[in-house]
Amino acid sequence: MRAAAAGAYRAWPTAAASSAAVATGSLTPAYTDGPQRHSFTGPLLREVVAGTLPDFDPRRRKERSRFLLAVSGGAGHHAVLSWAEIDADFGDAPVLLATRMDDEALDEAGTQLVVPSDRCGARYVSAVTGIWIGSCRTP
Template sequence: MPPLIRATGLALLWTLSTAQGQTQPTPSIPAAVTAPAVSTATTPVVLSGVVQHPRAYLLAELRALPSRTLTVSFTSGGQGVTHTYRGVLLYDLLKAAKPNLNAGTKNDALRWAVLARGADGYAALFSWGELDPDFGNRPVLLAYKQDGQPLPMRDGAVRLVVPGDGKGARSVSSLVELQIFRSGP
């Protein structure tokens, strides 16, 4: 049976269990926590999932990590926009979390994905392969600066910036959660 994906209100829940080598859906419990609509400097970005080192990052901690600057163009609200962003590469944080990749399975990383969620419940999904330098090598940023300034208040303290996307739809604003999971057997 394929993995079960359920949208519950604004939250996107992904639950899996393994029984006798098959993936079976399990009951999911909606989150009782109500996140603010916009993240602030004291709102952590929680990195969790099937990883050895889950972690919550505050804005100050992200700013202390090696960063990168990218100029990105995309369509937003029907208009073309171009901004220069500064932030931390998503892939670097994912590697530091040490997902439980199976070295015995050929290209096991290609079965993994990351769900990014904003404070308002908005979510976007990324395959590991598009982020990994050995495959797609897309430099997705957890951005905390836009055009040399802190992000506009509407974008929260941290947002994802996805170079190469024609629309800015996967550029999750007010980022609060990154969940790493394996999508197949």
């Protein structure tokens, strides 16, 4: 499925996340806002949304930098990432949709967005319910 220019929303969980073909990662990020330290395992966000890619014009490489991903979760939490953060040709950040934390399944707690490049856990979204992908329109 390709996303329209106006944006596409994908409810979570997706079939891609449970697929063995999806690349997984394992991270142990450190936080500056407290003594917490956890390890996370799960599919890379860019692999999960690969089937919902925006219609990028391959001749216009910079076009990818205007797309955003908004991740929604439980308790009304949301986080926004730029496509360039997770794109292998730009930031290549190993952002995860974690299905395990500290070797424990997150089945009951729900999938968690993990942004390892952040120095605090503010963009970590628990109990992910959906992902919106769309372009940032200029004012």
